[in-house]
Amino acid sequence: MKAIFKIFMLFIGTLCFAQSTVTGKVTDNNNQPLPGANVIVVGTSTGTVTDFDGNFTLSVNQNPPFTIQISSVGFSTVTKEVNTNTQTLNFILNEGSELDEIVISASRTPESVRESPVTIERLSANDIKLSSAPSFYNSLENLKGVDVHQGSLTFNSVNTRGFATYANTRFVQLVDGMDNASPVLNFAIGNMLGLNELDVQSVELLPGASSALYGANAFNGILFMNSKNPFDHEGINFYYKQGITSQQAGGDNSFYDFGMRAAYKFSDKFAGKASFSYLKGTDWQANDNNQYVLGAVGSPDAILPFRSSPAHDGLNIYGDEVSLSSIGLNLRQVAQSLEQMGQIPPGSSAMVPAVNVARTGYKESDLTDYDASSLKADFSLHYRPFADDLEIEWKSKVGRGSTIYQGANRYQIKDFTLQQHKLEIRGNNFFLRGYTTSESAGKSYDMRFTGINMNKVGAQEWFGTYAGAYLAGLLGGGTNEQAHAGARQFADQTVTIQPGTPEFEALFNKVTNDPNVATGSKFLDNTKMHVGEGNYNFKSLLNDAMDLQIGGSYRQYSLNSSGTIFTDYDGPIDYEEYGAYVQGIKKFADERLKVTASVRYDKNEFFDASYSPRLSVGYSAGANREHNFRASVQTGFRNPHTQALFIGFNVGRAILVGGSPANLDRDLPGTALKPRDAYFDSYSRESVTAFGIAVQTAVAGGTNPNVAVQQNAGLLTPVNGTGITPLVKQEQVTAFDVGYRGKLGPFTTDVNLYYNRYNDFLAEKLVITPNNGSTSDLSGVLDIANGLLNGATGNYTVFQLNTNSTANVSSYGAVLGLSTKIAKNFDLGFNYTYAKLDFDQASEPDFSAGFNTPEHKVKVSFGNENLFKDFGFNVNVRWSDEYFWQASIANAIMPARTVVDAQINYSIPSLKSIFKVGGTNLGGKEFQSAVGGPFIGSQYYVSWTINN
Known part of the structure; x- marks a missing residue:
């Protein structure tokens, strides 16, 4: 014993x-x-x-x-x-030196910035502390080569290297390794399912193609956001922000934003954390009442000022699409009906012109409360069974919010919910993870169709009232303009359901809760995405002779919109894709020369396999390796997203159609036609436009309409599923990139030049399909001509097809970044971005490239985190050249703009607190990121952060 x-x-x-x-x-x-x-x-x-x-x-x-x-x-x-x-x-x-900062995303292995084989941007925790933006996500706009398009208070779209939209499907966003794009929308809704800023460990951004390591859609850029591990970052942290947004259209509105993070290490083997944040405010209002008349592709649309005609269709006014021409009538025909019923004097209908008249639409502000909110919650458990590098993690993330999204129309995203759940096992040399993303559209609806379907109610009575009041105005001695104005006012007062009334509220609720696009505007969506990924690095097994990695991924989509977005009226549509890659990294010449080579194989069930190779070379020169040169060539690919494959959605101006072979024989909303008709029995929009002009010109010159149609039918170009509108397939890019990072005197310098060449550029094209007959006989031509000549739309259907361009599309650019310290402790940064599209519009007149990027951008930052004890400040200035915005909603020139943001901060160590006062767009000159979107005003805030 x-x-x-x-x-x-x-x-x-x-x-x-x-x-x-x-x-x-x-x-x-x-x-x-x-x-x-x-x-x-x-x-x-x-x-x-x-x-x-x-x-x-x-x-x-x-x-x-x-x-x-x-x-x-x-x-x-x-x-x-x-x-x-x-x-x-x-x-x-x-x-x-900034060159010694460690990054992981460029090669999936830790390396210094100077060694990265491709251009990389990084946002550190200190950068977030000093940011003048109201959130760390908004501060990404200050990185070089980065565009952030502001469409909402809670939804901003990040992009690099051109081809930007609010719906940026060319840019990938990974949070702790998970793609947090909405499976139905195919892009990340800003930071809705991102990170609480208290939980941000690092943010890295790779501009350009990254398909060789990260697969499909890592095409124009990829953003990595990584959270803090509770084993390394314990404690309770808190922040609170309060402020106002100031906008001419919306006035001054308050907002608040608060969040907390709690993490605890129970032992060397077990730790957990939870974080929560909530933002609530009033969104930016969109109030462009002008009418955009479709111009030549590649050119801005003609802009008609508000109420320029009785059929005015304002951009941010919804319901004025309900017009007489949409039902095959004109104002004289309505008056003739009134005359036949004895409601106006005999023969008086001849005084009424045969013009089109549209109902008075509802302003966007009538159809939304502009509620902007974002709730994020994150829970994770971490287990290290051997108290070493092997770690097992379970993570659950939930994001819920309300915002406004602009695509083909303007959409109220109301109580939209995204969830992700992940199980991951990782060590120093490997990771294996599986996660699922699911979503619910909540109370989301299409604001355009809300207005349209509300104005369909009582439409016949409204047009009759308008015609009678118009005639009364003329008989009373008024001018044509006065008669139209008086008729509209009287019809609105008599028939239109007015905002703010119980009748309006009841009709609004009825329409926004109805998923049938013919009568309602509600979205139904419960789409899911399931992902599995793994990677192993053999470096330790090779005695560090080289870095050799292999990895793979699997992804399954389950589309479930009950036929309101996709053609899934008969049940969910499932499909899958998978891939694998290998990468080797080897250093030579005293480890100054670094060669990285990789290749990836990917397969989507609808397409042939794709291979994405990448080769890069880096060399560190100078006694202290202070001059670092890099060059790379790689290919990338982009799979058509869920909507490009299976959408079947009527947006009013056209029916959006997916180009998957499996979609061809499915039903489409509001028509007896199928996608097969759109792809194989249509005419190109460009040729229909030329045909219509020729026929109208001939008829105006006295030619019989039937003769004019026959004489000009040869101008029409049929669509046959190949050639100008093939079924959709993958898009490829070959990307060339050279750069330099180093110290040039007092400046840390980063220069990057790139050239991208695209093949089978994914595009959307308008085609015209006869509702009766076929493009192979004259009956289809006569239907289209009749519609064009008489202003009727019932004889043909406009489809917007997802397809690929046959044009040669290229882009190129340069990015220069300089940073230094002046007067010892002041940080000064400067960067310049040049971006250019190389595309001959004449080679494919009906193709819209949608580059949507300023040719020149300049950004300057100036600050001092310790101007004097515990006090710091920072100022950011951004200038953007004017640029052409192309989108299905409208095309227009976005003016040049200069935006100034600034903040001051004060630390109180005894309270473990940092206080900040800041503002954005301090000059107050409002700007649009895109036509149809809101004019962004100024935002002012104060914040208090504890123990972070």
Whole structure:
């Protein structure tokens, strides 16, 4: 028994001896504490991070001596040796080079920025602290080469290298490795399912193609947002922001935003965290009442001022699409009907012109409350079964919000919910994860169709009232303009259901809760996406001779909109895609020359397999490797997204149709036609336009209409599923990239030149399909001609097809970034972006490239995080050249703009708090990101952050 007791005491003593405790403080060279600095035992995964005051406590199950390493973004790394079981060590970190910051996303392995084989941008926790933007996500706009299109208070679209829209399906956003795009919309709804800013560990952005490692759709750029691990970042953090938005259309409106994060390390094996944030405010209002008349493709639309005709169709006015021509009539015909019924004097209908008249539409502000909200919740459990680098994580994320999205129409996204759930196993050399994304459209609806279907109610009575009042105005001695104005006022007062009344509220609720596009505007959506991914790095097995990785992925979509968006009226549509890749990295010439080569294989069930190779070379020159050159060539591909494959959605001006072979024989809303008719029995829009002009000109010159049709029928170009409108297929890009990073005198410099060549560019094209007859006989031509000549739309259908362009499309550009310190502690940054589209419109007149990007952009930042004790400031200035915005909603020139943002911040260490006061667009000159969108005003805020 004594022997057992001695052995037990010896064992306890050994355990006590093996437990070492190291405490200390980390500051910069100005004696300011550095919160969030990484503290690790060299050669192990044991570590912690400093708290708000720069203090740390590290318990190590290891006998001294061992080495502690301290690192923080933007500072040089420092190591010190621990020689006793209990020891206090203080560290002073000097500012290091931006070139030494560690990134992971460029090669899926840790490497310094100087070694990255491609251009990369990074946003650190300190950058977020100093940002003048009201959120870290908005601050991405200050990175070089990055565009952020502001369409809503809670929904901003990030883009790089052109071809931008609010619905940016060319740009991928990964949060902790999960693609957080909405499966039905195919793009990320801003930061709705992103990160709480208290939980941001790092943000990295790769402009350009990244398909070789990240697969389909990593085409124009990819954004990585990584959260903090509770093993390394414990504690409770909190922030609160309050402010106002100021806009001419919407006035001054308050908003608030608060969030918290709680993380706890229960032991060396188990940790967990939870975060929550909520933003609520009033959205930016859109109030463009002008009418945009379709112009030549590649040119701005003609703009007609408000109420320029009795059939005016205002851009942000909905329901004025309900017109006499839409039912095959004109005002004289309505008057003739009134005359036959004895409601107006005999013969008086001859005084009424045969013109088109539209109902008075509802303003956008009548059809939305402009509620903007965003709720994010994140829960995760982390388990390290052997208290080493092997970690198992379960993560659940929920995002719910209300915003406004602009695509073919303007959509109220109301109580939209996205969820993601992930199980991941990872170690130093591998990861294996599976996750699912599901969504619910909530109370979302199409504002355009809300107005249309509300105005269909009582339409016949309204047009009759209008015709009678118009005639009364003329008989009373009024001019034509006065008669029209008086008729509209009287018909609206007599028939139109007015906003703010109980009748309006009842009709609005009825329409927005009806998913039938013929009578309602509600979205139904429960689409899901299931993803599995894995990666293994053989570097340690190869004795660090080279970095060799293999990986693969699987993705399944389940489309479920009950026929309101997709052609899934008979049940969910399922399809899948998968891929695999291999990458090798090898260093030569004293590790100055770095060669990276990779290739990826991908297969979608509707298309042939794709291969995406990438080759890059980097070289570090100079005694201190301060000059770093890089060059790469890679191919990327983009699979047609869910809507490009299976959409069947009537947006009023056209029916959107997906080009999957499996979609051809499905039903389409509001018509007896099928996608097969649109793809194989239509005429191109361009040829129909030329045909219509020729026929109308001939008829005006006295030619019989039938003769005019026969004489000009040869102008029509049939569509046959190949040639100008093939069924949709994959898009490819070949991307060439060269660059330099280094120190040139006092400046840290980053220069990048790129050239992208696209094949089978994914496009949307308008075609005209006869409702009766066929393009193969004259009956189809006569139907279209009759519609064009008489202003009727019932004889043919306009389809917008998802297809590929046969045109040669290229883009090229350059990005220059300079940063330095002046007067010792002031940070000055400058960057310039040049972007250009190379496309001959004449080679395919009916194709809209939609580059939507300024040719020139300049951004300047100036600040000091320690102007004096605990006080800092930062100013950001952005200038953008004018640019042409092309979209299905309208085409227009967006004017040049200059935007100034600024903030001041003050730290109170005793309260572990940072206070910030800031504002955006301080000049107050409102601007649009895109035609049809809101004019963005100014935003002012104050914030309080605790323990972060």
